[in-house]
Structures are given as C-alpha cells and as structure tokens.
Amino acid sequence: MPKKKRQTLTGYAFLAPALLIFLVMVVIPVIISLILAFTKWNFFSGFSGLRFVGLRNFNRLFASDRSFQTALINTLVYAVTIVPVTVFMGLLLAHFVNGRVYCQRFYRLAFFVPYISNMVALGAVFKFLFRSDGPINGILKGVFHVQAVPDWLVSSSLSRIPIICVMIYSGIGFCLIIYIAALKNVPKDLYEAAQVDGASPIKQFFKITMPMISPTTFYLVVVRLILTFQIFAAINIISESGKSSGSVSLVVLIYEEAFKNYNFGYASAEAWILVLFILGVTLLNFKLRKKWVHY
Secondary structure, eight states: OHHHHHHHHHHHHHHHHHHHHIIIIIIIHHHHHHHTTTTBBGGGGGGGGOOEOOTTHHHHHHTTTTHHHHHHHHHHHHHHHHHHHHHHHHHHHHHHTTSSSSSSHHHHHHHHHHHSOOOOHHHHHHHHSTTTSHHHHHHHHHSOOSOOOOOOOOOOTTTTTHHHHHHHHHHHHHHHHHHHHHHTTTTTTHHHHHHEEEEEEHHHHHIIIITTTTTHHHHHHHHHHHHHOOOOHHHHHHHHTTSSGGGHHHHHHHHHHHHHBBHHHHHHHHHHHHHHHHHHHHHHHHHHHHOOOOO
C-alpha cells in the first residue's frame, strides 16, 4: 500500500470514533426530529401510533396555539434585552479593567466567576432575591417605602425580570474576557494621535475603541443571541418550569410538550421553528455586519 494512502487511512481511523459519535448523537436525531415534525405521535403509543399529518403541526403553531405565540414573544423579549445589555456592560467593564486600575486580576476573576458558575445555583440565588419576602422587596419596603411590593415570580408582566437579570449577570464575565483580549490589540498609536488632536476620552472610546473592536462585538452578539434563544435552566429554576406563562421560552415549551405531554411530533415542529428562527437571525446579522463592522 502506498505511504500516502496508508497515512490517509490512519487519519480516518483516528477520526472514526468522533465521526461515529457525531453521526449517532447529532445527525441521526436531527433527521428523525425533522421527520417527526410532520407527524402526530405520542411516545407511549409506540410506532404503531405514528401518523403523518403534513403541515398541520406548523399551521396549528401560528394559527391557534396561544402558548407558542406567548413563548415566541417571550424569547424575543429575552433576546432584545439580555444581549445588548450584556455586551455593552461587558465592554464598559472590560474598558475599566483594562485601564490603570489596581487588582486587575482580582476584577477579572470576580466578573468571570458567574459565567463558570452553575446556572441552577445562580437561578436559586436570584429566585431567593426576588421572592415576595426576599431582599429585593425588603429594600423596596425599607428604603423606598413601597407598600404594595410586586410578586416577581408569579406576575405575568414581571416574571421575566429575574430571568433577564440572572442571564445578564452570568453572561457579563464571558464578554469581559473576550473584550479585554480585543482591547489589548488596539494600537496605542491611535490613542496618542487622538490625544494630540485634543480628543476627549469619551470621543476616543466611541471613535477609536468601538470601531476597532467591532468584529469582537459582532462575534459576541451572534453567540449571545444563539445562547439566549436557547434559554432554559434559568426559567426552569426561577419560575419553576413556567408556572407563570409570562416567562416561558420556546425551549421550555418544547421540553414540556415532549417530556411532559409526550407529543413528540408537535414538539419537533416547535423545535424546527426555533432552529429556523435562530438561523434567520444569524444570517441577518451576517448580512448587516458590513454596515457597522470594521476590518
């Protein structure tokens, strides 16, 4: 056997275990879920209960399923609130930490710890903070003298706030670390030239710093959007698996439909709507990047 062919076969032999796992754990389930999206199937009915319904699942989602429409709106609310705030606060803190401050390593660690912390633990902490008798309402009563304090975890209009807060808190550290690496690559000559021209620090930030790190901002926006669309653990812990319909996201709805109601066909249709939604938003970001990302 020629040496080049032997090397190629050796490479495929090393790749085979990973490719097999990817095929079994990713490719095959994706294909099966796509097929199930066009069927009506209760898990306990067995394969004999599998019935092809065409586009009926998708028609029902947008025509009459109020739960799906509410979850879709909630997911959009999470995306437009969590992502901009997390990225912007990460940038401000990175700019602060990257400056001439003492204990830079301590600040980096302090801000990064929430990101590597368990979301279940963070969710439990924020659930305690926003309880009806928790510290947040205690501050509202004691400091601001608010008598009718809100019930954050039950109210359909306020139940999203604790979830948004914990997601922002847990995501800032990741954005901060990435931004610090980007800020160190900005040429110092640009700031020196701006100082000679009399540019203020604020003007330097908006005219030099932000344009120079715009590729990093684009990356963080795309990544955080995808993660926010898949938000699950925070909702499951804080709202106790969506007792308040005002906080349910698409992923929580998919989970409940599949593993509580055992309607795998309908849950697969919801999952593919989520996939298409994430794909559409990601492609839109890539299309718009030429207008604000500088290379």
